[in-house]
Amino acid sequence: MTKVLKSFARGRWFIPSGGLIDIPSAVDGKVVARASSLGLEFAALTRYARERGAAIRGMTFHERAALLKRLANHLSAHKDALYALSGETGATQHDSLIDVDGGIGTLFAYASRGRRELPDEKVVFEGVVESLSKTGSFVGAHMMSPLHGVAVHVNAFNFPCWGMLEKFAPAFLAGMPVITKPATATAYVAEALVEIIVDSGILPEGALQFVCGSTGDLLDHLTGQDVVAFTGSLETSEKLRNHPTVSRKAVRFVAERDSLNAAILGPDAGPGTPEFDLFVKEVVREMTVKAGQKCTAIRRLVVPSSIEGDVIEVLRSRLAKIKTGDPRSGERVMGPLASLDQRREVRAQIQRLRDEADIVAGDPGKAFESLDPAGAYMEPVLLRCRNPKSAVLVHEVEAFGPVATVIGYDSIADAVTLVEKGEGSLVASIHSYDTACVQELVSALAPYHGRLLLLDRDDAAESTGHGSPLPMLVHGGPGRAGGGEELGGLRGVFHYMQRTAIQASPERLSGLMRTWIKGAPAPVSIPHPFRLDFAEIATGQTVETESREITLADIEHFAEFTGDKFYAHMDEAAAKANPFFPGRVAHGYLVISFAAGLFVDPAPGPLLANSGLDTLRFLKPVSPGDSIRVRLTVKSKRPSRSPEYGEVRWDAEVFNQHGETVARYDLLTMSARPAPARKQTNPAK
Ligand code: NAP
Secondary structure, three states: OOEEOOEEEOOEEEOOOOOOEEEEOOOOOOEEEEEOOOOOOHHHHHHHHHHHHHHHHOOOHHHHHHHHHHHHHHHHHHOHHHHHHHHHHOOOHHHHHHHHHHHHHHHHHHHHHHHHHOOOOOOEEEEEEEEOOOOOOOEEEEEEEEOOOOEEEEOOOOOHHHHHHHHHHHHHHHOOOEEEEOOHHHHHHHHHHHHHHHHHOOOOOOOEEEOOOOOOOHHHHOOOOOEEEEEEOHHHHHHHHOOHHHHHOOOEEEEEEOOOEEEEEOOOOOOOOHHHHHHHHHHHHHHHHHHHOOOOOEEEEEEEHHHHHHHHHHHHHHHHOOOEOOHHHOOOOEOOOOOHHHHHHHHHHHHHHOOOEEEEEOOOOOOOOOOOOOOOOOOOEEEEEOOOOOOOHHHOOOOOOOEEEEEEEOOHHHHHHHHHOOOOEEEEEEEOOOHHHHHHHHHHHHHHEEEEEEEOOOOHHHOOOOOOOOOOOEEEEOHHHOOEEEEOOHHHHHOOEEEEEEEEOHHHHHHHHOOOOEOEOOOEOOOOHHHOOOOOOOOOOEEEOOOEEOOHHHHHHHHHHHOOOOHHHHOHHHHHHOOOOOOOOOOHHHHHHHHHHHHOOOOOOOEEEEEEEEEEEEOOOOOOOOEEEEEEEEEEEEEOOOOOEEEEEEEEEEEOOOOOEEEEEEEEEEEEOOHHHHHOOOOOO
């Protein structure tokens, strides 16, 4: 009996009460599964997510990151089941690698970013503390806190695993519960993924609900605390964005949708150059991986008119070598499209493109005698735009399959005009080794793209390619591409959080930020804080040092000792002629070395090491005869991965004898954690 796909709602698997839709295999048309969401109460799903959301927000970023990592490890160990099913969607082994391992990789990437770039806290402050008053008693900072609603994720059919995981990871890391809906055509792979996730028991209750089939009246129950993140076609995106509740309640809406991505071949990159070869290789790959059903695939090949014929000839011969076949065979083939419907749609779009372009390679209607006629197989199709100056459809019609169009240009300005006609894309690649050309194209095209790949002989060997969204870089694009911005490291997490400006006294803001701010109390610590272990150190604890004169002999000794005999330290006349100095001055490094000499408590103790300096600025010259003193204050602390020590960040401010700041920086140290405290999380909380 054909499998009926389940939803996972309110912590239980849900079997639909009817309205089942058959999902055919892309390979042989046989029904693989049946899906429906009939009977699901969407209001109850959103209520449940909101109720459970509080517990998810109650965890720190590090705790959520740790769960993402556990989940990624668990999925890695169970991914074979997903590979086995993916073949039915038309995906080859390599296509599945992008989908399954790419998705798992995104979980790992967010787990690691969460641990490294977010605090072990429930909120995060962004940017610098702004001084809002003359004396510094009124300051402001921006706090990001997770929204109190639910993240609704609607995905496209082409990457059922990656699509779900790349949206889930940042939302969960931010602290939001997720309701995810896969495209029905490949929902059986998504269901298998959710089954593995649920069986693992790793995620907290309510973190993930899964809707198989239509979303019913789900959007009616959203509020301004919710987020909708959509991937799919322009038409569906418009429908969802204009949903009355979404627009009336200003529900956040992130859209990744279709995009006519371009690859531009520079005028310098003629046949025989490495960039020409790279262009051909990249185009063939983008047309055939996942049978061209990638939102980032190259659709428009913008090439110099003078070598259009060469480009077409080489591509024609390379594409002829692509073997279309059954992805389950294990052979190196291009698999079928996701369904016969999808193939019909692609053929119809090619037909529209033919109003402005001729087919120069491939036959969209080709029958493959050795393959199942019920499979959605198709040959790669290359078109050539007849009149690039007046063509419109080649920039508008997305044939979501192994299809691309060659468009000739006469000048770089002309190439820019052509690419801009796509009205905003996810990605474009520039294939050129001419710096001026690359710079002109980048500055003209950046506002129209979410990502630009500059591919040449120097970066090709390690390039991840035109079509690969990466978790650390933004995925999305302006205009037609949806105006969205997913991934991009923490940028993707912040979509699920509210940025709030907090205005307060330094003391109040310090308490909220768990970070000492200048102007907040800085009690002198006895004993010296270098004698305190990580658990005993508290933000605000301060060392006020004695002062020390810096003599000319010190400066000369330092110059001889280090070899730094820069004229500003050694030559009175030359130093005076310099606009910054009154005469010979102390080395900045001498100042911070003496500063360390003043604040360091030398005996062995819990302070283990100095691990660096951040934001060092020399603010005023120090002349021979000046005296310096230091105020060293514990700014913040952060447990490290090791149970043996934690990182302490100190605000170091060096003053001269007039009380003027001559240098300021953050000093980073490692302090030992006491054995019993090793099991605790951040003792600052
Ligand atoms: P689609 O038809 O727009 O469907 C996308 C998703 O929206 C599916 O989950 C679909 O569910 C759902 N949906 C459709 N109508 C809906 C409605 N009225 N209410 C709620 N959900 C609704 O797109 P697709 O055919 O799956 O994907 C192909 C398109 O996606 C291409 O145009 C491609 O360019 C674009 N795409 C973009 C990206 C990107 O990151 N920018 C990535 C991949 C694909 P059902 O399947 O149940 O109808």
